[in-house]
Amino acid sequence: MLARGLAKHFRDVRAVDGVDFAVAPNECVGFLGPNGAGKTTLMRLIYSALRKTAGELSVFGLTPMQQRKQINAGVGVVFQENNLDEDLNAAECLLIHALYCGLSFRTARRRAAELLEWMALSPKARSTIRTLSGGMVRRLMIARALLHSPRLLILDEPTTGLDPQVRHTIWAALRELKRQGMTILLTTHYMEEAQQLSDRVLIMDRGRIILSGPPNELIGQHLERYVLQASGLTEVPAATDGIRHERAGDADCFYSNAEPLLQALYDRLPTRSAVLRHANLEDVFLKFTGRGLHE
Amino acid sequence: MNESSVPPGELCAPLPLRTGRCWSLFGVWYRHVRVYRKTLLANATPPVLESLYFFAAVAIGLGSYLLKTGFDGLPYVTYVASGVLAGSAMMCAVFETTYGTFVRLVYQRSYDAMLGTHLRISEMFVGEMLFCATKGAVFSTIVLLITTLCGARPTIWCLLVPLIGFVTGYLWAAVGLVVTSYVKTINNFSFFTTGIITPVFYFSGTFFPVRGHYAWLDVVAMLVPLTPSIELSRALFKASFTPVTGIALVLLLGYTALFHWLALRRMTARVLR
Structure with missing residues (x-):
């Protein structure tokens, strides 16, 4: 992934204001920044949920928006807010999303069962979304993002508002995914999370990247x-x-x-x-x- | 976390993906069918009953006192049945893509989740409109069956009723999406339902002939997007096809194409913010 001078303006707000970065395969990059720094906007540009205002962006060597289908076939997204389908139960949520992702019924059912199991949610397979706790919802969102075996996983504040047990469980899961070769982009304002998971962090403020490097190097260099x-x-x-x-x-x-x-x-x-x-x-x-x- | 259940490496092993248009549309359509099936009784009963109340009150009740002759060469019961079945296709579709879509758009943020997949924005909404079209076909057929039991007299051409219900459902689903794309809060829909949908239901020739009073009214009536559906449905019940039937068909397909285009354009802008 490569971005050069990438910008997204909403009327007079410069949400992303000319950023340059590159991400290598199997790298885990953390985007750190205060609320409103432009992290979510940047993620949305990557999975073609927004049109850029200026600059260049390529994902897997393809152009977002123009080659949205090819890019997103290899991308899994864990959203900041819960947008699971509340009209369905946990297992159905995964099944339907797997169909959206292009899996056959048979593969969709198998993947849904595997991922529910992996996220320790099998007993909740028939529960409606409303009855799940915050931690379960987030684990289900992660399971949903993995249904089609994406090469790139985008996590937008995956553990905000969760208790320490769930956070550590999720971190362990993400480390396992990285071991299996996945590229991970992570936004967070939990420094510990960034330090635990990221090979490299990009610190954003007011739509710009103001600092980047491996967490320990950054600390050593600047403090x-x-x-x-x-x-x-x-x-x-x-x-x-x-x-x-x-x-x-x-x-x-x-x-x-x-x-x-x-x-x-x-x-x-x-x-x-x-x-x-x-x-x-x-x-x-x-x-x-x-x-x-x-x- | 039970990590033994998935062998290492399996989580990220590439899977065959069907990214073609048909499977994408099917996925979206199937989601709605699946949700609808869960609450079938609660969802389907009111609109069907509503159409039937009108039918019973107006066609069987009022009509039996006042109208021995009917209109358009049809007995009044049959006349109303042919109108109400198109009206019910409109109703079920338009409510789905106004209130239903708005809830998914703003409260459940379902379209955001779909944007994270390879689905095209057009596929997300065409799948939804196809579901509404399916509903239109089913509803109009149910109304046809029940009104027939209550004394309406269909012809063999009425086998085409599901087709009219399908296109009518698609058209009004698109109209609903266009409206939804402008709406900021859910209460705004009441302007649309009482200001547009209700008068359209009553004044498109459902219960009495709108055409034939004034020339200008004929034109206006024909331009209301439900009129062509009712005109076509009536032609099936009469088993007689005139140039007006042809105009109605062209208008129905034209409106459908126009609103399909508008709906996708508007919703794309809304979803991409």
């Missing part, structure tokens, strides 16, 4: 190794050499490559609501997209 995070400090300790201090609202962050320095600082802090940890993707994300609200 010190350790962070001491504290809130509600009435008095900020005097700065020490080797420690960088940032303040936002009532929160203070101290960055350093030397853990002992921060440990010493931690011991001197009057508050116990402080955490000393490794710098993570969220720190990078906040550094580049800012701490203010974006909407």
Whole structure:
């Protein structure tokens, strides 16, 4: 997949504002960004659910919209919001979607049963969609996206609003799919999710890609190794050499490559609501997209 | 998660896909049939009963007191039966692609899910219209059978009634889609149903001849998209075909082609936002 100067404008809103990226086969790429950064719009451009305003995009070497059928035959999409067919039960949902995807009745039934089993939903096969929990709905959506064995799986915030058990189950499933050779595009604003699954992350803000690279490299390149995070400090300790201090609202962050320095600082802090940890993707994300609200 | 149930590698093994138009249309059509079958009694009873109430009240009730002669050379019971069966094809189709489509479009977001597949947007909606056409064929046939039991007198040509119901259903499904493509909230449909569908049902020659009063009214009446269906249905009951029958056929097919084109154009714009 290749995008060059790709843009999508809605009247005066530049949802996607000239992005360049490439995705290799069997790569898992995470698109990170605050709400409204243009992640969903970008995904919709990829599976031809929107017309681009400008730029170039090719998927499997084909052109979206013009070669929608050929592209989408190899694409599975897990949508952000539940759009399962509420007039059907879980098994029927998969069966009908499999027919849409072009499977024969026989293959459709077999795949539906296999994927329900894989997603631990077999006991719910006859349940209507309304009676399923949020986690079940999301697992069913993932099963639905896999019916036709797509080469490319697009997941738009696959675990937003789910409990940790379901999240970890879904992550395990996605890692298994990647092992089996699938290319995965993932949008999320959970940094942990991006760090767990992605070979590479693209950080988006206001329709642009502002940073890209493997999660650990990004952290290493742009931040010190350790962070001491504290809130509600009435008095900020005097700065020490080797420690960088940032303040936002009532929160203070101290960055350093030397853990002992921060440990010493931690011991001197009057508050116990402080955490000393490794710098993570969220720190990078906040550094580049800012701490203010974006909407 | 039970990972042993699917052998490793099987999840992503390529599968043969049928991406042809026929299978795509069948998939969409079958979805509707399957859903409809689940709630057959609840869905199909009201429209059939509604047409029959009109038939009973007007044709059998009122008609037996006031109209011994009927219209157009047909006994009044037969006259109304031939009109109501086309009207019922219109009703069942137009409600499906207004309220039904709107719910799928806005609340259930079914078309978004379909956009994630290889289905063409045209296939998504043509499949739906074909389902409405099927419903039109079935409904008009049911009305034909019941009214026949109640005293209407069909001819052998009435075997073609399902065909008229089919095309009428397709046409009005397309009209419904065009309307839906403009509608912002579901309440807006009441303007369409009471403002257009109800008068069309009453004033397209279903219960009395609209033509023959004023020349201008003849033209207006003929241009209402339900009139050609009723004209054709009546020709079948009379077993007599005149130039007007030919005009009706051309108009019906013309309207169907026009609204098919408009519906796809409008819905494509709406779905792609």
